[in-house]
Amino acid sequence: MPVMTTLQDNLQAVQSRIAAACAACGRNPAEVTLLAVSKTFGADAVQDVAACGQQDFGENYIQEGVDKITFLQSAANANKPLIWHCIGPIQSNKTKYVAEFFSWAHTVDRLKIAQRLNDQRPEHLPPLNVCLQVNIDGGATKSGVAPQEVLELAKQVAQLPRLVLRGLMTIPDPVEGFEAQVALHTKSRVLFDEVRAALNRPHFDTLSMGMTSDLEAAIHAGSTMVRVGTAIFGGRQYPA
Numbered sequence: 001m002p003v004m005t006t007l008q009d010n011l012q013a014v015q016s017r018i019a020a021a022c023a024a025c026g027r028n029p030a031e032v033t034l035l036a037v038s039k040t041f042g043a044d045a046v047q048d049v050a051a052c053g054q055q056d057f058g059e060n061y062i063q064e065g066v067d068k069i070t071f072l073q074s075a076a077n078a079n080k081p082l083i084w085h086c087i088g089p090i091q092s093n094k095t096k097y098v099a100e101f102f103s104w105a106h107t108v109d110r111l112k113i114a115q116r117l118n119d120q121r122p123e124h125l126p127p128l129n130v131c132l133q134v135n136i137d138g139g140a141t142k143s144g145v146a147p148q149e150v151l152e153l154a155k156q157v158a159q160l161p162r163l164v165l166r167g168l169m170t171i172p173d174p175v176e177g178f179e180a181q182v183a184l185h186t187k188s189r190v191l192f193d194e195v196r197a198a199l200n201r202p203h204f205d206t207l208s209m210g211m212t213s214d215l216e217a218a219i220h221a222g223s224t225m226v227r228v229g230t231a232i233f234g235g236r237q238y239p240a
């Protein structure tokens with residue numbers, strides 16, 4: 001099965017990159033979770049990567065994610081359940097699907113969305129893990145709460161009983177060069193440390209940042225969760 005071999009090789013290559021990045025800055029690789037971003041790829045590809053031991057998967061498009069989650073839940077080999085992360089924008093009319101199907105939402109940037117997720121999280125599921133998306137580099141068209149407003153939002157979200165506030169998430173615009181990437185990610189790290197100290201909550205432990213092109217820099221700056229799509233699944237093709 002050549003496709004499977006490629007996915008397995010890709011996954012191992014990413015795991016090696018994470019291990020090397022941790023070694024280079026004296027971190028324990030166990031501190032960094034790999035989130036495999038499977039958007040645009042089919043449930044069969046997810047299954048193949050899961051068969052290599054990968055447990056966390058990220059989806060951007062909620063309906064596409066729900067379809068895959070539903071399909072894979074009904075598949076037989078459920079001895080190690082997958083953990084699904086919503087990493088795409090969440091509109092009000094989609095919160096119900098995120099609350100019912102995902103374990104994590106990384107892109108909460110408004111109290112209204114957090115409240116809806118809280119109210120719609122089903123009783124039989126554990127609380128939904130939530131990260132606040134921060135617009136760390138000030139891109140005008142980007143989602144994410146402004147850095148100076150994060151702490152206030154964090155305090156409000158931390159009160160919601162059906163959510164667990166886990167940390168912060170960032171998607172900075174790409175910059176060239178390791179040093180520049182580290183400098184940008186370090187801004188997120190500093191903010192994360194400030195919010196963590198001010199909140200003083202045991203579960204606030206996640207800094208979701210770093211993708212295929214900058215995961216080394218993100219790990220160097222303190223990322224605890226890298227979201228990697230292309231390096232595992234290959235290039236994405238979007239419908240025209």
Ligand SMILES: *Cc1c(COP(=O)(O)O)cnc(C)c1O
Pocket residue numbers: 037039060087088171211212213227228229230231
């Ligand atoms: C697509 C996507 C990723 C993965 O990006 P790659 O460059 O393919 O690794 C990570 N995070 C978010 C929010 C994404 O939308």
